Amino acid sequence: MSETTTVGVLGCGLMGSGIAQTAAAAGLPTIVREVSDELIARGKGAITGSLNKLVEKGKLDAAARDATLGRLRFTTRVADLREADVVIEAVTEDLETKNALWKELDGLCRPATVFASNTSSLTIAAMAATTRRPDKFVGLHFFNPVPVMKLVEVVRTVTTSDDTFQRAFAFAKQVGKEPIAAKDNSGFVVNLLLVPYLLDAIRALERGVASVPDIDKAMQLGCGYPMGPFVLLDFVGLDTTYKIAEIMFTEYREQRYAPPPLLKRMVLAGYYGKKSKKGFYDYGTTPPAPMNLGL
Numbered sequence: 001m002s003e004t005t006t007v008g009v010l011g012c013g014l015m016g017s018g019i020a021q022t023a024a025a026a027g028l029p030t031i032v033r034e035v036s037d038e039l040i041a042r043g044k045g046a047i048t049g050s051l052n053k054l055v056e057k058g059k060l061d062a063a064a065r066d067a068t069l070g071r072l073r074f075t076t077r078v079a080d081l082r083e084a085d086v087v088i089e090a091v092t093e094d095l096e097t098k099n100a101l102w103k104e105l106d107g108l109c110r111p112a113t114v115f116a117s118n119t120s121s122l123t124i125a126a127m128a129a130t131t132r133r134p135d136k137f138v139g140l141h142f143f144n145p146v147p148v149m150k151l152v153e154v155v156r157t158v159t160t161s162d163d164t165f166q167r168a169f170a171f172a173k174q175v176g177k178e179p180i181a182a183k184d185n186s187g188f189v190v191n192l193l194l195v196p197y198l199l200d201a202i203r204a205l206e207r208g209v210a211s212v213p214d215i216d217k218a219m220q221l222g223c224g225y226p227m228g229p230f231v232l233l234d235f236v237g238l239d240t241t242y243k244i245a246e247i248m249f250t251e252y253r254e255q256r257y258a259p260p261p262l263l264k265r266m267v268l269a270g271y272y273g274k275k276s277k278k279g280f281y282d283y284g285t286t287p288p289a290p291m292n293l294g295l
Contacts, residue, residue, distance in 0.1 A: 004028065004171045008084030010101055012043025012074070015118055016090035018146025021047045024071040025064075025147070026175040031073045031081050040074045047072065050147060082108040086171055088140055090118040093243050098122070099130045106131040114164055116140040120191055121247040124157040124184045134159035138168040141188055142177070144236070152177040157184040186251035187244075195245055196256040201229035203260050205295065212280050212290045230280035234273035242267045262293070
């Protein structure tokens with residue numbers, strides 16, 4: 001089993017930038033591909049800002065920050081990832097988009113290169129089947145914010161070889177994470193259990209069980225959760241949650257994965273959570289105030 005020495009990352013958004021930062025901070029040369037120079041600048045800025053905050057808090061010295069940034073290389077060319085030992089995909093949660101990239105990379109990368117998707121809801125088999133290396137395909141599901149969250153779900157599909165799975169597991173440890181093994185089912189472990197909980201919170205709000213802040217407070221103080229379901233929904237993104245729920249409902253056809261009507265209406269209205277400044281809370285005020293959702 002060979003050790004990973006070079007990492008390729010597809011996508012430099014919220015998850016991709018976090019994965020790239022984590023790999024580079026672990027001492028690995030990391031090549032990051034985005035579709036435009038504008039998105040590269042945004043992703044690079046996010047990584048630099050994240051590292052600067054660690055320096056300000058005394059958790060990282062300036063030399064380590066500069067060394068991490070020095071291990072990162074950004075490109076708009078998919079072909080520049082051809083020398084990576086492992087390529088991690090963190091693009092939009094759309095199977096056609098992902099598979100188009102995998103097909104292109106399959107013809108570019110060395111036969112030994114491991115392909116890994118950071119998908120949170122699609123099955124790994126649906127991507128592996130489009131390549132000529134289904135035995136080299138695995139899921140590596142990181143959690144947001146990637147530099148902070150320790151968990152990585154290492155997802156094995158029916159075609160994943162023992163060596164590939166072990167290499168992926170070892171890679172997760174190599175970048176300082178705590179890996180767990182998961183089967184290739186939509187949602188894996190965390191989202192399989194988390195998504196119905198979040199959707200049930202929305203349904204409880206629709207039924208008038210309690211207000212947004214009271215449901216949040218109940219789950220924080222009653223269950224010891226670090227944040228309530230609506231704060232978490234706003235953090236994850238309501239549009240992201242809606243898309244994940246739709247994918248999981250299509251997979252399982254179980255009502256608990258069906259997006260509630262309120263979630264759909266909020267996404268249509270552009271209420272995506274913190275990233276749009278409006279979700280279940282209004283982030284244009286300090287502290288954020290519950291939104292008037294007409295319930």
